[in-house]
Amino acid sequence: MSTLDTSKEFIPVRIAILTVSDTREASDDRSGDVLAQRIESAGHVVAARHILRDERALIADQLRSWCNDAAIDVVISTGGTGLTGRDVTVEAHRDVYEKEIEAFGTVFTIVSMEKIGTSAVQSRATGGVAHGTYLFALPGSPGACKDAWDAILEKQLDYRHRPCNFVEIMPRLDEHHRRK
Known part of the structure; x- marks a missing residue:
């Protein structure tokens, strides 16, 4: 069973939020707001936030840009994970991934x-990893964002979570890019 090792110091993670929608604006981005509130309440930093239309190339370009930004450790997108023709967020994520975290979707x-x-x-x-950055694509509903954060991401992005977590292996995510 998972536990929280309070003898370890909490390490804040810098997280970018990408809302993918043809209709949302900052004033009505409820899913982005849910994520930002939960990220900050957990002690992490909202390092960037942006809204993009459902365009695969634009989404992939933004993900790549944030993966190359040393001030961002994690990117969470919301929206575009469904089955309709305009839902292309998953494809954009997979265009960027070096490794997919198959169990995240499961x-x-x-x-x-x-x-x-x-x-x-x-x-x-x-979910996946690219250039030492974690990437997660969540559905666009506030409820789905709450569920993903509360049940999975809050724990995996807390260095104190045991038996293991994403933060403790973060320094090794891009070790294959470094010279030996």
């Missing part, structure tokens, strides 16, 4: 099943 589906039953099959939430 665990998200399990969490979603508890809340929305078999409707969980309509989400293609995904």
Whole structure:
């Protein structure tokens, strides 16, 4: 079972939020707001925040830009993970990934099943790594963002979480790019 090792010091993570939507603006970006509030409440830093239209190339370019920014450790996108023709966030993420975290989508589906039953099959939430940066694509609903953060990301982005977490391996994510 997972635990929190309070003998270890908390390490804040710098997180960028990307809302993918053809209709959202800053004034009505409820999912982005949910993520920002939870990120800050957990003690992390919202390092950047942006809204983009559902355009695969634009999304991938923004992800790459943030992956190359030393001030960003994690990117969480919200929106565009469904099955419609305009839902291209997952494809954009996969255009950028060096490695996909397959279990992220599986665990998200399990969490979603508890809340929305078999409707969980309509989400293609995904996670991966590129250039030493974690990338996560969440559905565009505030509830899905709450579920993903509360059940998965809050724990995995806390260095004190045991038996393991994403933060403790962060320094080694891009070791294959370094000279030996």
